[in-house]
Amino acid sequence: MIFTPLFNLKLSILDRRGFQLKNIKLKVVATRENKKIEKFVDTQAVFSLPPGTYKINAYSVDDLISSKKLDVTKDEKDYLLTTEDPFFPFLIEVFALISAIVTVAFFLLKIISFKILLKLVVFISIVVALVLPWWGLYGSSSKYSIERECNAYLIPSNIVTITKFRNNPAGELSNIPQEFNVFLLAIITITLLGGFLGVISILIRKHRKIRLTVLFIGLIILTVSAGIYVFAMNELFKVGLGGLQGSSTLNIENPFTGEYVNVHASWGLSIGFYILCFAISLMSISTFLEFLRFRSVKIKLK
Incomplete structure (x- = not known):
């Protein structure tokens, strides 16, 4: 008599930014x-499976x-990164727009x-910038029906890659x-601190x-924040991509077929970083106007 062992596979269900997915029913197969x-789950899927290679799919309706390919050889924990959008950034963006x-x-x-x-617009812009991607990559191939999108977020601190192989979206952190x-x-x-200093200056009458x-300290802090981010991310991407910005042909493996294909x-840098630069520009204008006002008052007192 042969007994086949069963291993527990626990899968956390994440949205497209890496947040734990909540308040939504999914079918995981x-x-x-x-x-x-099949399992109907919300935040986590747990399977008891014999050893082998499995394709795990998650469906919303x-x-x-x-979609993910997994080799089950022991009890383990993993995740499914989905294409579902999180609610938190949308809420921040709506609040910022109203403000x-x-x-x-x-x-x-x-x-x-x-x-x-x-x-005030500087502070609002900074809040929006923090929930948007600061760096991104996009590549596609119509020949192989492959599309890859990669985004670097500050909140949460993740670099998320979603690659669509025909109709199979595979996400990874x-x-x-x-x-x-x-x-x-x-x-x-320090980015929030720079924005807060701008707001605090309003109260100093x-x-x-x-x-x-x-104001000047806030401007320096925001500028330093942007500069450090550019330097650090450039160092991070030097090995795999050659630098912070560029274009090239990537050799991508299709995990479902084992094939490698070339994708341009x-x-x-992405929209979140550019909004930060916009905030820095407005802070510069505000600081310059304050300087002119301070100088004119000083001249009058003389």
Whole structure:
């Protein structure tokens, strides 16, 4: 009598940014040699499977949102990264849009000055920038029906790659060293600090010199944050891609067939970073206006 061992496979279900997927029912199917096991799950799928190679598919209603090939040889934990969009960034973007509209309305109604408008828009822009990708890669091949998209996020600190092989979207998280995660957390902290200093300067009404100093420090912090990010990411991508920005032909393996195909791709800084640059530009204008005001008052006092 032969007994086939069963191993527990625990799969965390993630959205397209690497957040734990919640409040959504999915069908997860493990397939091997035309035999299927189905589970209806929300945050985690647990299978007891005999050893072998399995294709794991996740469906939202009837849409295939994740596909992965796994070799089961022991009890293990893994993840399924899906194409589902998270709600958190959308909520932040809507809040930022409403805040921007209200801020502009206050300016048009002459409730706030142009300088205050600039400082508030700077902070709103920074908040939006932090939830958008700061770096991205895109490549495709119509010949092989392959499309690859890679995005680097600060919140959460992930580099996420989703490759569609015909109708099979396969997602993966890059293995980022823990030290690099600490660095990204520092980028988030100092970027927010730079934005907060702009807002704090609004509250400093009587002391123009202090207000100008606070604004200038905020501008320096934001500029340093952008510079450090560019330098660090360039060093990170030197090995695999040759640098922070560029284009080339990538040799991509199809995990479902084992074939390697050439896909032309381009990569570089993405929308989140450019919004940060926009915020830095507005902060520069605001600082310059404060400097002109400070100088004119100083001349009058003489």
